[in-house]
Amino acid sequence: MKNTRPFYLSSILVLALASCGGTQKMVTVDAAKVDQMPLKTSKITEKQLQRWSHLDLVKDTIPGMSVDKAYAELLKGKKVNKIIVAVVDSGIDIEHEDLKANIWTNPKEIAGNKKDDDNNGYVDDLHGWNFLGDADNEQLELTRIVKKGNDGSVQYENALAELTKKKTELEPNKQQLDMILAADAAVTKQLGKSNYTLAEVKAIKTTDQGLAQSQAIMSQILAQFADKKAFDAEMKEFKEYVYDQLNYNLNTEFDGRKPVGDNPNDINDKKYGNANVIGPKKESGKHGTHVAGIIAQVRGNGKGGDGVASDVVKIMACRAVPNGDEYDKDIALAIRYAVDNGAKVINGSFGKSFSPNKQWVYDAIKYAESKDVLFVHAAGNDAEDIDVANNFPNDAEPKGAEFADNVLTIGALNYEYGSGLMANFSNYGKENVDIFAPGVKIYATTPNNTYEYLQGTSMASPNVAGVAALIRAYYPSLTASQVKHIIMDSGTPLNNTITLAGETGGQTTLGAISKTGKIVNAYNALILAEKTVKK
Numbered sequence: 001m002k003n004t005r006p007f008y009l010s011s012i013l014v015l016a017l018a019s020c021g022g023t024q025k026m027v028t029v030d031a032a033k034v035d036q037m038p039l040k041t042s043k044i045t046e047k048q049l050q051r052w053s054h055l056d057l058v059k060d061t062i063p064g065m066s067v068d069k070a071y072a073e074l075l076k077g078k079k080v081n082k083i084i085v086a087v088v089d090s091g092i093d094i095e096h097e098d099l100k101a102n103i104w105t106n107p108k109e110i111a112g113n114k115k116d117d118d119n120n121g122y123v124d125d126l127h128g129w130n131f132l133g134d135a136d137n138e139q140l141e142l143t144r145i146v147k148k149g150n151d152g153s154v155q156y157e158n159a160l161a162e163l164t165k166k167k168t169e170l171e172p173n174k175q176q177l178d179m180i181l182a183a184d185a186a187v188t189k190q191l192g193k194s195n196y197t198l199a200e201v202k203a204i205k206t207t208d209q210g211l212a213q214s215q216a217i218m219s220q221i222l223a224q225f226a227d228k229k230a231f232d233a234e235m236k237e238f239k240e241y242v243y244d245q246l247n248y249n250l251n252t253e254f255d256g257r258k259p260v261g262d263n264p265n266d267i268n269d270k271k272y273g274n275a276n277v278i279g280p281k282k283e284s285g286k287h288g289t290h291v292a293g294i295i296a297q298v299r300g301n302g303k304g305g306d307g308v309a310s311d312v313v314k315i316m317a318c319r320a321v322p323n324g325d326e327y328d329k330d331i332a333l334a335i336r337y338a339v340d341n342g343a344k345v346i347n348g349s350f351g352k353s354f355s356p357n358k359q360w361v362y363d364a365i366k367y368a369e370s371k372d373v374l375f376v377h378a379a380g381n382d383a384e385d386i387d388v389a390n391n392f393p394n395d396a397e398p399k400g401a402e403f404a405d406n407v408l409t410i411g412a413l414n415y416e417y418g419s420g421l422m423a424n425f426s427n428y429g430k431e432n433v434d435i436f437a438p439g440v441k442i443y444a445t446t447p448n449n450t451y452e453y454l455q456g457t458s459m460a461s462p463n464v465a466g467v468a469a470l471i472r473a474y475y476p477s478l479t480a481s482q483v484k485h486i487i488m489d490s491g492t493p494l495n496n497t498i499t500l501a502g503e504t505g506g507q508t509t510l511g512a513i514s515k516t517g518k519i520v521n522a523y524n525a526l527i528l529a530e531k532t533v534k535k
Contacts, residue, residue, distance in 0.1 A: 044415060049453075050305050052415045053294075053438035053463050056523075057492060063417045064438060065463060066523035067308055070470070071299075074526050081476045085295055085309070085469050086128070086316040086338030086346045087462070088331065091278050091285030092292045093447040094127050094317060098303045099289070102296040103127055104314035106341065120340060124275040128317035129337055131273045131330040134280045137248040138256035138324030140166075141354040147252040159354055163250060170245055177242050180221065180235065183214035195229065198222040249324050256324060264327045267360050277317035282447035288319070290454050291349050293445030294462040295469065304451035305443040308466025308522070312473035316343050321350045328357035331393065335364035339371045344472050344480075347465040348377040348393070349458035355392035362397060362404075369406040374472070374480040376465040378457035379411045380427040383502035385513075387429040394432060406480040408468070408487060411514060412439025412460040421498045421510075426457055428501065428513035434484075435491050436510060437463045437520040467522045475529045482532060490525040491518025 048055065048062065055064035084104050094103045108118035109126050116123045139147070145159035187201055188194045190211060201222060204215050225231040248254050257264055262272035279285050292315045297307040307313075318338055320330040331350070338346050346368065355361065368375055380391045395407035411433045412423035423440045427433065439460030441453045464487065471483050478486070493510075494517065500508040511517030 049415065049441060050443040053442060054306060054308070057417065057519075061417055062415060063413055063421060063519055065308070065467060065520045067467075070523040070526050074523065075470075075474065078474060080312050080473050082312050082314060083344045083469055083473045083476075084316050084342045085313045085465060086318050086334075086343035087288060087292045087295070088318040088320050088334045088338065088346060088348050088350070089285075089288030089291050090321045090323070091130065091132075091288045091319040092128075092315065092317040093278055093282050093285050093289045093445070095278075096289060096293075096445050096447070097449045098297040098301070098445050098451075099292055099315070101298060102307070102310055102313060102315055104316040120337075121270065122273075122275070122337070125341075126275060128275075128277045128319070129273055129334070130276050130279065130319040131334055132260060132279070132319050132322055133273050134259040135256055136280055136284050136323055137244065137254070138322035138326075139251065139254055140249045141325040141352050141356070142166075143250055143252055144325075145354060145356065155354065155356070162353070163252075166245070167250055170242065170250070173238075173242050174246065177235075177238060180217065181239070183217040184235070186211055186214035187218050194232075197228065244323060256322060257327075264329050265357070267329055267332065267357070270333065273319075277319050279319055284323070285319070286446050286452075287349070287454075287458065288317070288321070289447050290442075290444045290452065291347060291458060291462045292317070293451075294442060294459060295347065295466040297445050304445055308463060309469035309473070313466075313469045316341065325352045325354075326350050328355055328360050332357075332360035332364040335361070335368055335375070339364075339368050339373050344373060345465050345468050346373060346375045347462050348375060349456070349461045351378060351380045351391050351393070353382075353390045353392070355390075358392055358397065361393045365393065365395065365404050365407060369404045369480065372406075372480050374406050374408070374468050374483055376408045376410065376461050376468060378461040379409050379429070379433045381412075381425045381456050381458070382427055383425055384427050385429055386427045386432045389427075391427060391432070396432065400431075406484060408464060408484050409434050410439075410457060410460045410464050411436040412455070412457045413437060413519060414440045419497065419499050421494070421496075422501055422508075422513075423455070423457075423460075424499075424501050425455075426460075426501050430513060431515065433514045435464070435488055435516045435518050435520055436460070436514060439463070464520055467520055467525055470522060471525060471529045474526065475533050477533060478529060483529075486528045486532060487520060487525050488516050488518070490521055490528040491516055492521045492524070493518045 052062050053064050054067035055062045056066040056069050057063050106126050110117045111126050122129050142159040142162050146163050150156050201218050206212055260272055263269045295307055296310045296313050296315050297304055299306040299310045318334040320334040395402045395404050411428055412426040413436050414420050414423050437460040439457055440455045442459040443453050446452045468483050497507050500506045
């Protein structure tokens with residue numbers, strides 16, 4: 001899957017590389033007044049940053065979803081029905097200290113007896129299902145299309161052109177990476193340690209031209225980082241990104257599906273995968289664990305961040321998204337599995353620009369709609385207009401009228417209110433992106449009882465899935481379609497000018513790049529839900 005684990009070089013490294021309970025009234029915020037609000041002048045604190053998506057624009061001058069306000073003023077003592085939220089992703093560390101209390105357990109399945117006790121077609125599916133088995137890395141869909149050979153189709157021609165483009169763009173990144181790694185290795189050898197300081201680098205005395213060049217490179221780069229550990233962490237991510245692309249994602253010789261053992265082009269070949277929803281190793285589920293945490297990490301326990309809906313949800317794990325592009329078959333079957341086993345909300349933080357068997361996924365989305373299940377989907381991280389550029393899955397094929405009314409497509413917000421409100425990677429679309437939500441520097445669970453900031457529309461989507469879960473838990477009579485439109489209708493409208501995502505930037509407004517021109521507001525959504533129920 002493209003951007004399964006979104007990685008964006010920090011602006012620091014980019015620069016370095018370039019150089020080298022009572023009656024409540026719904027708060028309908030006057031967009032003009034909000035737009036005229038003073039910008040936050042003080043730097044956002046670490047405590048605020050860790051939970052900024054829960055804060056309130058008016059109170060905190062931070063464009064969060066007013067989740068804290070909703071809990072404080074609307075939900076105390078209110079009757080609730082717990083619901084299941086399915087996370088279709090890379091796997092989930094269900095043993096994580098801040099998640100394990102909120103993991104779904106199949107009440108009809110007996111653990112470890114190697115039988116399909118509930119006759120749902122999946123043996124020992126105690127917490128969900130792993131549609132990838134022991135597979136981990138995978139090609140992009142365009143790579144798989146090219147690998148099959150030229151069939152004379154437009155799809156093949158487009159895939160080949162895109163593959164060639166990506167490989168060409170990757171080469172400078174590899175050259176820069178190799179140059180920096182070589183410089184780091186030379187300085188490490190000279191100083192006899194890897195965790196050196198900027199002062200120690202500058203103090204090197206040498207007449208060796210190669211070492212002097214390495215000294216200059218590392219001096220320039222380290223000056224942009226807090227310390228060597230911060231640099232090492234950034235480089236580790238950069239190296240993984242580059243070599244995952246070269247070795248797996250864009251490599252036509254790689255076969256990532258072999259460990260699964262099925263035919264991914266046969267939707268009727270369903271007996272595959274296993275019950276290990278964590279995956280072959282916990283680290284494989286970093287993305288999925290983070291997504292699950294945004295929804296369900298325990299609130300107020302002093303560990304990590306807070307889940308939007310931790311008090312009301314159980315997370316069903318559906319592992320279907322590898323380190324590369326997901327297969328249409330896996331996504332379609334994962335959606336159907338989630339629906340058939342009781343999920344009321346499904347989060348899909350995945351996407352790709354080619355989808356040979358997209359109809360299987362469309363049919364699964366329609367099936368979810370028929371069973372009253374909401375599907376919340378990330379808009380993607382390519383800074384593209386998905387009214388024009390392909391982004392699968394979607395709910396309008398061909399582009400135009402929606403074929404289902406149970407899908408929410410989410411763009412990503414930055415935590416700084418003002419011209420930089422839009423995340424600089426987020427996809428957008430007046431017709432195909434419904435609403436925006438927090439997606440930059442979101443703090444949540446990662447494997448092995450750790451916590452990290454990650455960013456992407458992958459993080460914006462579960463923020464909205466969490467809001468949807470709150471509505472469905474507190475107002476269970478509302479349908480998936482009603483919940484979708486409540487979230488869209490109750491958002492905070494903003495008319496101020498913002499910078500459009502992408503290299504060229506430019507000025508725009510949320511109204512020009514999304515269907516609603518709004519940002520999600522949990523407080524308003526819950527009040528509108530109450531009003532809708534009482535009509």
